[in-house]
Amino acid sequence: MKTLLIVYHSMTDGTRQMAQAAASGAGGELAVQVRLLRAPDAGPQDVLLADAYVFATPENLAAMSGLMKDFFDRTYYAALDRINGRPYAVLICAGSDGRNAAKQIERIATGWRLKSIAEPLIVCTHAQTQQQILRPKQIAPGELTRCRDFGAAIAAGLSIGVF
Numbered sequence: 551m552k553t554l555l556i557v558y559h560s561m562t563d564g565t566r567q568m569a570q571a572a573a574s575g576a577g578g579e580l581a582v583q584v585r586l587l588r589a590p591d592a593g594p595q596d597v598l599l600a601d602a603y604v605f606a607t608p609e610n611l612a613a614m615s616g617l618m619k620d621f622f623d624r625t626y627y628a629a630l631d632r633i634n635g636r637p638y639a640v641l642i643c644a645g646s647d648g649r650n651a652a653k654q655i656e657r658i659a660t661g662w663r664l665k666s667i668a669e670p671l672i673v674c675t676h677a678q679t680q681q682q683i684l685r686p687k688q689i690a691p692g693e694l695t696r697c698r699d700f701g702a703a704i705a706a707g708l709s710i711g712v713f
């Protein structure tokens with residue numbers, strides 16, 4: 551049995567829906583246990599015990615969200631040199647960009663010597679005004695299907711050992 555750890559943070563629910571969709575896609579793979587944890591609830595032991603990772607965050611102020619950064623700050627050194635070579639992928643929920651948040655996570659993953667197994671999947675909610683940005687998000691069904699397929703592909707690869 552392999553374990554896929556999905557760690558996420560979400561302020562207006564978009565990233566949570568994406569992470570949940572990826573988890574339900576991955577959950578179709580019987581040989582893979584999926585653990586979906588909010589960033590504040592995830593710690594070093596969760597990282598050490600997983601075989602693969604999905605990191606999911608909003609892009610806030612051209613960066614990953616503060617609580618996602620806090621997760622990495624709390625786990626980075628405890629896991630350093632103990633998870634080398636494990637596969638990972640990234641989900642980003644952004645208003646209009648998302649690339650900086652993805653790049654920050656990629657740099658941390660490079661430090662951890664993780665292996666990227668997919669291009670970051672970025673969903674843009676097109677929220678522009680203050681009101682739109684602060685409103686709860688509803689991720690479009692087509693985007694959630696992409697997230698579900700993303701999770702399913704990672705779990706399938708993990709179960710047959712292609713990574």
Ligand SMILES: Cc1cc2nc3c(=O)[nH]c(=O)nc-3n(C[C@H](O)[C@H](O)[C@H](O)COP(=O)(O)O)c2cc1C
Pocket residue numbers: 559560561562563564565566607608609610611612613643644645646647648675677683684687
């Ligand atoms: C404080 C703040 C800063 C933001 N900065 C960015 C940004 O730099 N780039 C971007 O594309 N979207 C930005 N957004 C928009 C969010 O990424 C977008 O609303 C997304 O849906 C948030 O994900 P969530 O619903 O999981 O919280 C920002 C939102 C907030 C609240």
